[in-house]
Structures are given as structure tokens and as C-alpha cells.
Amino acid sequence: MSSFGKRVDGPGGRRRIRRRPVHIQASATSAEGSKAVVVEDLCLIGAKLVGNDLPRPGEVILLRSGERAIHVRVTWANDDRRGIIFGALPEAA
Secondary structure, three states, X not given: OOOOOOEOOOOOOOXXXXXXXXXXXXXXXXXXXXXXXXXXXXXXXXXXXXXXXXXXXXOEEEEEEOXXXXXXXXXEEEOOEEEEEEOOOOOOO
């Protein structure tokens, strides 16, 4: 899944899956606790989150907005932004 959000033909080209800009308030819950986040863009398989002190790539979080919740995996990190992919299963304890 390392291809999430990657461009097909380099800078200035098209992405594999079109992203839609959004502004959705949400929370991201991990073993370290819950953090407020904003979903900045969204596509069929993932999204970009903005928030402070978010988990590192590879970690699974529970993303909640309103009454909806989904487990996601962090795929990349850049300052206060994180790329996530939907449908990640939490590891068994």
C-alpha cells in the first residue's frame, strides 16, 4: 500500500486516485490517547490528516467523526500532516 497518494507521472501529473478537498473535524485515537484532527482531503482508499503529535507511519488509529468510526493505518508523515489508508485492522493484543 505504499503507493497511496503517489503520482503516476511525476510532479505536475495526475494521481492514481483523485483526491477531494474537504474540511472534516475528527479525532484520531491510538495507544497514546486521542488527538483532534482535520481531514484535509479524501479519496476512496485514504485521506490526509492535519493535527499535532500524530502517530508515526505504520501505526493503526481509530478515526472518528460524528457517529462514524474506522480503523486506519498511517502511511506517511510530513510535519503535522499524515497520510492514512482506510480499513486497517488493529493488531491483536
